[in-house]
Amino acid sequence: MNRPVLLVIAHGSRDPLHAATVHALVRRAAGLRAGLRVETAFLDFNVPSVPAVLERLAAEGVREVIALPLLLTRAFHAKADIPAVLREAPASLRIRQADVLGPSPLLVAAVERRLYEAGLAPADKGSTGVVLAAAGSTDPEAIAVIAEMARELRRTGWCSVRPAFASASLPRTEDAVRALRADGVRRVAVAPYVIAPGRLPDRIAEGAAGADVLAAVLGPSPELARLLLERYDGAARAEERVAAA
Known part of the structure; x- marks a missing residue:
């Protein structure tokens, strides 16, 4: 039995480094699973678009697709944009949307990798406070997940971890940096909790001007590549359980 195609759906950005980073991550994930077909598509700004990839897969005779949102929280894009575009897919395709990437211990490990x-x-x-700087959202569920990730990162031993946001939510990165300074934290590091470069990661970098350390975006880290496959496997197992019922 052929395995479903893994379709990784990224948001997209005008920053050319965004698409390059997404493609590098997807290549790394594909390299961990011989024989798995992995495709990449974008919601906006970059090509190929999600409809274009789905049309091509249908024309090639593909029947099953697992669509994986390349998102760290389950906010508007995961709840609305992606389901809407998948509903317009060719009728011959059977598509299952996988869970978003966060929260996960692998993401905590990826953040620490970038800090190191x-x-x-x-x-x-013990002497370093971390600002976990996310893109931001108005969705309470997404905000709660970022707070949970900050708590999980704190449990690994950092003296303090504060969440911050580049848009839509407060506090901003620079505010969280100042708050850690006011708390007497000796060293402050900003860890962008974003996958690829773009406008919001640039805002995070600007807000990190008062910090001692600025880590890189998560990018094609080995932990993130493994997590893509974990989410794929979870969706595939769920589909198998439905088929067996």
Whole structure:
């Protein structure tokens, strides 16, 4: 039995580094699973679009697709935009939407990897406060997930972790940096909780001007690549349970 195609759906950005980073991540995930066909599509700004990829897959005779939102929280894009575009897919395709990526211990590990790559070490945790800087959302569920991720990161030993947002929500990155300074934290690091470069990650970087350390976006980290496959497998198992019922 052929496995469903994995279709990774990213938001897209005018920043050319965004699409390049998404493609690098998808290639890394595909390299971990021999024989799995993996496709990439974008909701906006970049090509190929989701409808274009779905039309091509249908024309090739593909029957099953698992659509994976390349999103860290289940906000508007996961709840509305992606389901809407999938509903317009060719009737011959059977599509299941996988869960978004967050929350997950693998994301905590990816954030720490980027902090260490930025110059910190495990021994620095006790004297370092971290601003976990997300894109932002008006969705309470998404905000709650970011808060949960901040708590999980704090449990790994950092002296303090504060969530912050580049848009739609408060506090902003610079406000969280100032709050940690006011608390007497010796060293402040900003960890962008975003997948790829773009306008909002640029805002996070601007807000990190008062920090000691600015980590890179999550990008094609090995933890994120593994997480893509975890979400794919979860959706595939759910489909198998439905078929067996």
